[in-house]
Amino acid sequence: MAFKCFWRRRSMVKIGFIVEGQTELILIQSTAFKNFLSHNNIELVNVINADGSGNLLPHNIEGYIQILEKSGAEKIFILTDLDRDICITKTKERISARPQDIVIIAVKTIEAWFLACTPVMQLLLDDMTFSFPEPEKEDVPFQTINDLLIHYTGRGIGRAAGKIKLVTRLLKLGLDLSLSASHANCPSVKYFMQKISEVARTATA
Template identity: 35%
Template sequence: MVKVGFIVEGDTEKQIVSSDSFKALCRKAGIEVINGIFPTNKRERGKDVFKNEEKLHSFTQLLHDMGAEYIFCMRDLEDLTCISSAKTEIQNADETVIKIIVVKQIETWFLGDLALLKTYFGSNFLELFPEVANPETIIKPSEKLKEISMATRNGKGIGDKLLFAKSLLRNGFTIEHSAENCPSAQYFLDKLKSISH
């Protein structure tokens, strides 16, 4: 089994890569996800962690010490104009570090899982929100999820973002389904497959 570690921007990314469904996907590919996703401290998360070369190096070293052969750095594109700019901000030249940029926010990947959203919001939600068929063109995916929730659940919003993410994971979110509509999710899966051989 190839051992991988993760350095992530936020709590939602952490929930996804530490979920049972993601770990099962990795096991099928011959990949073991190392316990301990960095930064462990909630206050240290955010894009700034990737801009701090010293801190990023220490997280990378810790993961290597725990047995990681490859390390995935995951961050959102947000307002940057291109993926290359976002990758450049990740201050690490280690060849075992794989940079994953989510277009635009991690919530884009939730929007990409149409099977999940049809179950969660009702099969007609696409008629109300046809733009979701191309989730990476949506500027503020987290706001779009709130809008869909308000329109399809009798005015009931999302509330706590992390609890909502947990609910989507419990209800069957998969990166494989998301990859059908999100090139950045497909890129992530392709990178996982490339290290599993």
């Protein structure tokens, strides 16, 4: 995951994440993502798995935030999927985060970000010409990737722990959200990387 470095300054900004599920947890806790943050003077102090979007409600989030702040987090990201919500605004209203926290909504699920990482998808499917035009228009991006695997390689991910297997495999292939953010039609991951960049700018010499 050769993420682009935004800033290089001496002091580190400490951040924490509240994530919807295991896929997000594996991605955010990956060595590659931590190294990317470190190169941008950001330290990941803790990640809390809410274990389902239904648990991302104000009375739960308050406790998660307390844990992250005790861990030293100066900035908190909340990462969840849009899923079947009508729009990002509705999802944010349901979460009701504090103004200082950064809510990131993957449209429609985080696997759309994987579809947007064209070079890694090419490696996964063994087709260097592959590109997916509209990742965020897929209702179930994980199923789309599974179907693509079956079509291109004759073998899918499988249902048992399939999402965990997928993100683990893609990380080994070099999953890079900077590349996902360069996709013309995946604005939610671009927004995420922009927010990381903004946090990086708060680092002081």
